[in-house]
Amino acid sequence: MIGSDVEATIDEAVARDAQQTALAEQEQWILGFQLRGGASAIDVASNELRSEAKFFLPPHNRIQSAILRAYDAGEAISAAVIAAELAEYAPLIKIGGIGYCSKPILPEGMFLKLVEMSGRT
16 A cells, blocks of 8 residues: 555656646647637737746747747748748757647637636736
8 A cells, every 4th residue: 555645746746747748738729729720819918928928838938939029020921931940959859850740730729728727817
């Protein structure tokens, strides 16, 4: 029988892992939304997440920063533009490239709900 301290530690580790997985999925949706959602998606992200990009999980933080840099430079945002900027970034290559962010576009209003759920408001 496992001691209660060990069980509590295991439960905490499982809960942390579940939180990290949920956060990673939220960030993946947010990135995909920006890459395919047009200028209004980038406007929302720029206003809501600019100061938070550095807190995204790797490699999401690099993708978000690249999106914001392109936005600030007045470039059109697309998966191709961001993929070209991050072409040599090994962690992105390991997860399959920018296509990793190609989850379906979020339903209307879901972006802000995800931002709220992540505690990044």
